[in-house]
Amino acid sequence: MVKLLVAKILCMVGVFFFxxxxxxxxxxxxxxxxxxxxxxxxxxxxxxxxGGGVFLATCFNALLPAVREKLxxxxxxxxxxxxxxxxxxxxxxGFFMTVFVEQLILTFRKEKPSFIDLxxxxxxxxxxxxxxxxxx
Numbered sequence: 269m270v271k272l273l274v275a276k277i278l279c280m281v282g283v284f285f286f287x288x289x290x291x292x293x294x295x296x297x298x299x300x301x302x303x304x305x306x307x308x309x310x311x312x313x314x315x316x317x318x319g320g321g322v323f324l325a326t327c328f329n330a331l332l333p334a335v336r337e338k339l340x341x342x343x344x345x346x347x348x349x350x351x352x353x354x355x356x357x358x359x360x361x362g363f364f365m366t367v368f369v370e371q372l373i374l375t376f377r378k379e380k381p382s383f384i385d386l387x388x389x390x391x392x393x394x395x396x397x398x399x400x401x402x403x404x
Contacts, residue, residue, distance in 0.1 A: 290319075332359060 294312050336355045343349070 335359065
């Protein structure tokens with residue numbers, strides 16, 4: 269049991285440092301050579317999309333089944349039975365709340381983002397379609 273806990277903690281620390289390195293790499297590329305960063309905009313966009321896919325896969329393959337199991341235990345303690353997909357509904361409410369808060373912050377933000385070109389994050393769509401700002 270202790271070995272499993274140590275393995276989980278080591279994996280968690282390893283994933284943290286890997287994600288930290290991977291998330292700081294685009295910033296370092298942009299800071300070092302603007303021409304190089306401008307040319308690799310599509311690659312950064314694809315990496316961002318891949319990261320989103322990893323989060324979705326983690327959610328659907330690992331977190332959602334665990335939430336279903338825990339929610340079923342809680343509902344059984346209260347003698348509540350339902351066929352409604354409650355875990356999925358809670359997940360979607362959390363997702364839409366996150367998107368709503370993010371859009372609210374972007375709407376009321378006073379300054380433009382400084383070091384990252386916004387076209388990198390909206391995969392080259394038209395300016396203004398995904399954000400409130402024009403690209404620098």
